[in-house]
Amino acid sequence: MQELRTFFYQCPVGLFEIDDAGVVRMVNPAAVRMLAPVIGGGDLSQLFPILATLAPEVIDAITADPAQLGPLAAGRRILIRAGGHGAAYLELQAVRVAPDRVMIVLQDVTAERRLALRETEIAVELQLAMLGHADEVPVMPVGVTYRAAEADLQVGGDWYDVIRFRDDRVAVMVGDAVGHTLAATTAMGQLRSALRATVRFCPEPAPLLEHADAIAEQTDGAECSTVAYALVDLASGQLSYASAGHPPILIVQTGGRASFLPGGRGLPLGIAPGGRTGAVHQLAAGDLVIMYTDGLYERRDAPADERLARLAALASDARALPPTELSLALAEGMLAGTTPEDDICVLVAAPRINAKRADLTTQLDTSSASRN
């Protein structure tokens, strides 16, 4: 008997035995150690007043059906605020071991919780690093709305990037690695950073996508990724573009006309290397360039062309919005309250065509100074 008592006395898990009315029959030291901040000057003869403030639903679970034996409540998290000593997190279980005998088990999960939070932080940071930072271009404001399909991921297989050159050109791309799980995220991250480095010395659409084919072949999980690429010359308004199996770029003019760019099409990356073709489109002042992934419009219950027409109509109607607001309006308008099954990325670029070269240089300098 003494050995049994020592066993419960030294047990690092908090233990109570209470009756159905909450009267404490037995309690071990660990339970007091954990609850001491909320017991205060109380006498602990009754557990319900303490539960009433910490986890009232446990009282309901205990009193609901006195005939029910076995687990009554499990995994309830309780927060104990300990003055200036931080907070403690306890996990509570209630088990009716016999009629009118309820065992309450308390476990201190503060350390586990801290670890889990840190792991989440690391995971989120790594994911955001995969998506990286796009360049900011004062003469071409860009707005992006991005949503990962997986509830526990911040970043999925979709990506976007904006790369500013020292002359008047800006490259924009939106891509989609196959799938939307963590594997897609890692493939996307590698593909994106390889393409970002490649664009620097190979900005023309067709040769760039040929490089992209080779990169995708070399990168686990990157094959069959799709990407739309556009190179905008802000001085001339020329938009060179190409697509590897990606939905077409949407152009919205100031008057409201919205049209998809038809050229530069090809297969997804890494399938049939070589022989990419690019196309050219002349932008007018005020044109918006909209790039997106298939998660934005694909639905099992509606044909793609119908959905793309809807996207064009929405973009036309909302074209007066600033880029970020417009990208959000398109995502919300296309989702219409449904939960996305795939990652979604919508990018709206508002290039200021014919911006004088001098202006561009000045603003670039200002921008880099203010960000450094």
Add this chain to the structure above:
Amino acid sequence: MSAGAERTPGTRAPESGSAGWRFDDAGLLDALESVSLDDIDSIGFGLIVMDRDARVLGYNASESRLSGLPPDSVVGRNFFVVVAPCTNNYLVAQRYADEQELDEKLDYVFTFRMAPTPVRLRLLARRGSPRQYLAVQPR
């Protein structure tokens, strides 16, 4: 919080015989600093004498009656870890670790024989002393 102003030797000192000491005596810490472990059993409230690493040096008869633990099962053990794990938190054990000089009372609950027992604690320690004390009184 500490009874610094009341600790002047000679003022309000407990009676000379430890049998007459009371839990709330203003000069209790002074008296304890000079008490011999042989004399603690006549004290009318529970008293645990520890070294500064919380190893039990003395466990008096009153405390032994309250807890049901014979002194020889307790002496030499770490009080906060082994003897009274319910005090191993910031409210009690951490106070001794953090503060060299300590004289503070608080209401607490002990778990003698697995039964919740409301007690009043007085945490006592003098800077530079090799000992620290916990006085216990049922409430």
